[in-house]
Amino acid sequence: MTMPEISTRGWRKSSYSAQASECVETGHVTAGGIAVRDSKDPDGAALVFPDTAWAAFITAIKTGELPNA
Structure with missing residues (x-):
């Protein structure tokens, strides 16, 4: 199985992540x-x-359809 190519636009993290890794x-x-x-x-x-x-x-996240863990 071939891995799909990820766009050169790169990866993004949530702004809520701050500097957390x-x-x-x-x-x-x-x-x-x-x-x-x-x-x-x-x-x-x-x-x-x-x-x-x-x-x-x-x-589903925005509307609260997912249960809280």
Whole structure:
């Protein structure tokens, strides 16, 4: 299986992360979708989600549909 190429726009962290290195980063996949990785392991694996799945996830967060852990 070939890993998708991540766009040259790079990875982004939430502004809520401040200078913490224990967070996730997101990046746009060149072929479409969103990749998510652990900021502590930038050379490690990334999870890739289709744009529609990512949009549904963000909507669920904003509307409070996800239970608090």
